[in-house]
Amino acid sequence: xxxxxxxxxxxxxxxxxxxxxxxxxxxxxxxxxxxxxxxxxxxxxxxxxxxxxxxxxxxxxxxxxxxxxxxxxxxxxxxxxxxxxxxxxxxxxxxxxxxxxxxxxxxxxxxxxxxxxxxxxxxxxxxxxxxxxxxxxxxxxxxxxxxxxxxxxxxxxxxxxxxxxxxxxxxxxxxxxxxxxxxxxxxxxxxxxxxxxxxxxxxxxxxxxxxxxxxxxxxxxxxxxxxxxxxxxxxxxxxxxxxxxxxxxxxxxxxxxxxxxxxxxxxxxxxxxxxxxxxxxxxxxxxxxxxxxxxxxxxxxxxxxxxxxxxxxxxxxxxxxxxxxxxxxxxxxxxxxxxxxxxxxxxxxxxxxxxxxxxxxxxxxxxxxxxxxxxxxxxxxxxxxxxxxxxxxxxxxxxxxxxxxxxxxxxxxxxxxxxxxxxxxxxxxxxxxxxxxxxxxxxxxxxxxxxxxxxxxxxxxxxxxxxxxxxxxxxxxxxxxxxxxxxxxxxxxxxxxxxxxxxxxxxxxxxxxxxxxxxxxxxxxxxxxxxxxxxxxxxxxxxxxxxxxxxxxxxxxxxxxxxxxxxxx
Amino acid sequence: xxxxxxxxxxxxxxxxxxxxxxxxxxxxxxxxxxxxxxxxxxxxxxxxxxxxxxxxxxxxxxxxxxxxxxxxxxxxxxxxxxxxxxxxxxxxxxxxxxxxxxxxxxxxxxxxxxxxxxxxxxxxxxxxxxxxxxxxxxxxxxxxxxxxxxxxxxxxxxxxxxxxxxxxxxxxxxxxxxxxxxxxxxxxxxxxxxxxxxxxxxxxxxxxxxxxxxxxxxxxxxxxxxxxxxxxxxxxx
Numbered sequence: 001x002x003x004x005x006x007x008x009x010x011x012x013x014x015x016x017x018x019x020x021x022x023x024x025x026x027x028x029x030x031x032x033x034x035x036x037x038x039x040x041x042x043x044x045x046x047x048x049x050x051x052x053x054x055x056x057x058x059x060x061x062x063x064x065x066x067x068x069x070x071x072x073x074x075x076x077x078x079x080x081x082x083x084x085x086x087x088x089x090x091x092x093x094x095x096x097x098x099x100x101x102x103x104x105x106x107x108x109x110x111x112x113x114x115x116x117x118x119x120x121x122x123x124x125x126x127x128x129x130x131x132x133x134x135x136x137x138x139x140x141x142x143x144x145x146x147x148x149x150x151x152x153x154x155x156x157x158x159x160x161x162x163x164x165x166x167x168x169x170x171x172x173x174x175x176x177x178x179x180x181x182x183x184x185x186x187x188x189x190x191x192x193x194x195x196x197x198x199x200x201x202x203x204x205x206x207x208x209x210x211x212x213x214x215x216x217x218x219x220x221x222x223x224x225x226x227x228x229x230x231x232x233x234x235x236x237x238x239x240x241x242x243x244x245x246x247x248x249x250x251x252x253x254x255x256x257x258x259x260x261x262x263x264x265x266x267x268x269x270x271x272x273x274x275x276x277x278x279x280x281x282x283x284x285x286x287x288x289x290x291x292x293x294x295x296x297x298x299x300x301x302x303x304x305x306x307x308x309x310x311x312x313x314x315x316x317x318x319x320x321x322x323x324x325x326x327x328x329x330x331x332x333x334x335x336x337x338x339x340x341x342x343x344x345x346x347x348x349x350x351x352x353x354x355x356x357x358x359x360x361x362x363x364x365x366x367x368x369x370x371x372x373x374x375x376x377x378x379x380x381x382x383x384x385x386x387x388x389x390x391x392x393x394x395x396x397x398x399x400x401x402x403x404x405x406x407x408x409x410x411x412x413x414x415x416x417x418x419x420x421x422x423x424x425x426x427x428x429x430x431x432x433x434x435x436x437x438x439x440x441x442x443x444x445x446x447x448x449x450x451x452x453x454x455x456x457x458x459x460x461x462x463x464x465x466x467x468x469x470x471x472x473x474x475x476x477x478x479x480x481x482x483x484x485x486x487x488x489x490x491x492x493x494x495x496x497x498x499x500x501x502x503x504x505x506x507x508x509x510x511x512x513x514x515x516x517x518x519x520x521x522x523x524x525x526x527x528x529x530x531x532x533x534x535x536x537x538x539x540x541x542x543x544x545x546x547x548x549x550x551x552x553x554x555x556x557x558x559x560x561x562x563x564x565x566x567x568x569x
Numbered sequence: 570x571x572x573x574x575x576x577x578x579x580x581x582x583x584x585x586x587x588x589x590x591x592x593x594x595x596x597x598x599x600x601x602x603x604x605x606x607x608x609x610x611x612x613x614x615x616x617x618x619x620x621x622x623x624x625x626x627x628x629x630x631x632x633x634x635x636x637x638x639x640x641x642x643x644x645x646x647x648x649x650x651x652x653x654x655x656x657x658x659x660x661x662x663x664x665x666x667x668x669x670x671x672x673x674x675x676x677x678x679x680x681x682x683x684x685x686x687x688x689x690x691x692x693x694x695x696x697x698x699x700x701x702x703x704x705x706x707x708x709x710x711x712x713x714x715x716x717x718x719x720x721x722x723x724x725x726x727x728x729x730x731x732x733x734x735x736x737x738x739x740x741x742x743x744x745x746x747x748x749x750x751x752x753x754x755x756x757x758x759x760x761x762x763x764x765x766x767x768x769x770x771x772x773x774x775x776x777x778x779x780x781x782x783x784x785x786x787x788x789x790x791x792x793x794x795x796x797x798x799x800x801x802x803x804x805x806x
């Protein structure tokens with residue numbers, strides 16, 4: 001007994017230390033300070049505090065979850081509080097050190113402001129240390145309680161809290177939106193305070209989120225199953241109505257959201273178009289392309305050169321005339337890149353495509369091409385597209401071009417996936433040699449994938465140029481390729497809805513949080529690692545990938561368990 | 570009538586001279602086997618026929634057409650299908666999807682359905698498991714699937730590379746029974762095997778390959794009784 005107890009104590013120390021180290025890391029990279037002015041709930045909870053205490057909460061949760069399997073509930077709760085306390089000691093130690101020795105020589109972020117934040121409102125050092133220990137222990141305890149709550153309720157709470165967090169983060173944006181129309185101004189006044197959510201708003205969102213989660217979990221929420229039971233004709237009507245409704249909402253969005261949210265949506269939309277394109281290359285055909293930004297750049301620069309009215313003016317075409325040329329040139333470049341890499345696979349292909357992306361970037365920056373495309377100064381004065389007298393002047397108007405682009409590209413990708421070439425891509429992705437032995441023409445299949453993917457990126461680039469009105473080489477660096485690849489992985493490789501989800505998470509969320517910009521790559525890294533550990537098939541998995549990556553096998557329904565076949569044959 | 574003819578084939582892997590002038594023929598309706606030790610060039614010969622490798626010298630004929638002018642995917646369309654060594658099913662696709670991939674070059678829906686029925690008749694187990702993921706099948710089932718997938722292309726000649734590899738003896742018998750059955754239905758088969766005894770038992774004629782050249786050729790029964798073959802390939806019985 002004693003020995004077993006000891007084991008658990010060391011376990012508590014371990015969990016606490018992890019929490020403490022993660023918390024210190026979060027502090028030292030500057031997140032706590034950067035997020036400190038971002039109130040989630042007015043005058044009460046800041047995002048900085050959430051960043052500071054979430055490691056303790058999480059580790060308290062894990063500790064209690066583990067402890068209750070071997071020990072009593074009481075012990076589990078106690079251990080979670082102790083984990084919190086240990087985590088708190090680490091933070092308090094950092095605070096003490098920071099106040100007494102100058103750490104800034106190494107850790108730039110340990111500023112007086114940060115130390116003041118870590119005082120948690122207490123004046124004296126002793127009071128601050130005590131506050132840190134107590135609050136950490138309490139937060140750890142909450143983590144433990146959370147682990148012990150029945151799954152249904154803890155899940156509801158989690159959904160509720162996530163929505164509160166999300167709405168809190170979107171405060172600035174939503175106040176602008178709510179402020180734009182007289183008749184919903186009062187709603188905005190109720191939900192949001194000067195900074196962050198009001199208490200009323202926070203409670204409202206918590207209840208809404210929890211209720212929604214409970215309702216879904218109750219099993220009454222089965223729209224898909226209900227529709228599947230309907231007769232064919234009715235089913236058709238329902239799905240048509242759903243599509244029409246979705247389209248109407250999408251069309252109405254910019255009007256309701258206002259300018260800044262529309263701006264974010266167009267950015268997300270441009271990434272969706274690129275994601276759909278790269279998804280064909282990487283997801284459908286299994287060709288890892290790290291230089292995808294090149295085609296985006298070609299699309300943007302084509303539109304730039306052909307339409308600009310500034311210093312570099314050439315033919316001065318309209319956007320609509322330049323668009324097909326941009327798409328065609330990108331596609332041509334796709335084929336051009338495809339030919340030398342036909343025989344390459346995996347890592348080699350990745351490296352060569354990476355190089356191709358860099359070549360385009362260097363060309364764009366070069367003095368040699370400067371008279372045509374402006375070098376580092378870029379191309380300015382790209383006119384906005386217009387149809388007749390209607391000018392797509394701002395993000396609220398550009399949104400429609402992006403939306404049309406997504407719908408077109410999404411439709412093409414969807415049709416191609418189920419077409420003959422889609423099956424060829426699939427076979428090639430699974431096993432190139434066998435695909436060839438099955439009569440699949442590898443050369444044309446690969447080139448088709450590169451060309452289609454590149455054409456989509458060209459379209460995205462063309463819209464990007466028209467949206468910004470000016471383009472610079474910095475917009476076309478490696479990060480763009482990595483972003484697009486990451487959003488595909490997060491959404492689910494090969495999955496079309498996954499691209500949309502991935503773009504919203506990886507491109508949309510960081511746009512909402514301006515302070516976030518510095519931590520974007522950190523966030524990407526953490527998210528990708530977490531995804532690979534917890535949900536490697538992505539948020540909206542494509543079924544072939546799901547089969548490989550999930551341990552369940554829901555695709556073998558027809559074999560009875562006692563069939564002797566598997567052992568003998 | 571000669572269906573497949575290799576005329577003085579030389580194939581290289583880079584600088585390595587793998588096939589040094591191979592000439593073989595396969596008549597319509599025959600089972601012909603290529604036996605030989607590891608590295609003798611058996612698989613290389615099959616890959617050269619199916620267009621996965623390109624010979625530096627020599628020609629492969631199907632009837633009177635020159636196969637070596639064509640790319641691999643065209644050769645499949647012309648009726649030569651290669652079942653690769655080690656089965657190589659599409660592991661993440663279902664049995665049914667694998668079989669559909671086999672019919673990739675075809676567009677005649679009726680004919681495809683007919684061949685699907687034929688494959689399921691030949692391998693009832695595949696029918697039972699048609700919605701199962703191929704990677705979860707046993708080795709024997711995967712071999713059946715690889716052969717079934719090849720038959721879906723409605724070939725005139727089947728190139729089988731080591732169908733017995735890594736299988737339990739019971740299963741090897743089952744696979745070879747199927748090979749015999751297919752042949753009785755009129756399928757021409759070129760069989761590459763390390764298990765010379767089994768291969769010579771099922772085949773009409775055989776070739777013995779040694780480091781890229783044909784060392785012996787002849788009737789399967791005669792080869793099985795040839796003292797040299799016995800000594801080297803049949804365990805010196």
